[in-house]
């Protein structure tokens with residue numbers, strides 16, 4: 368039998384516990400990255416004129432504000448995505 372002190376035994380025990388927790392977190396993180404995420408169904412934009420926020424489909428480039436009925440474009444050069 369190998370003689371060790373109580374502090375060494377406690378240090379080995381804590382090291383093993385922390386290593387187990389780290390491996391559990393790391394493997395869970397890798398598993399969640401593999402699943403990926405779905406693209407959003409809607410974008411959240413704000414009207415340039417009345418500042419009313421509303422949801423739009425990302426495929427469309429021109430939207431009509433539900434409050435003031437103004438047309439709003441969502442091209443890549445504009446910066447009114449929230």
Ligand SMILES: [Zn+2]
Nearest residue numbers: 414417432435
């Ligand atoms: Zn509006």
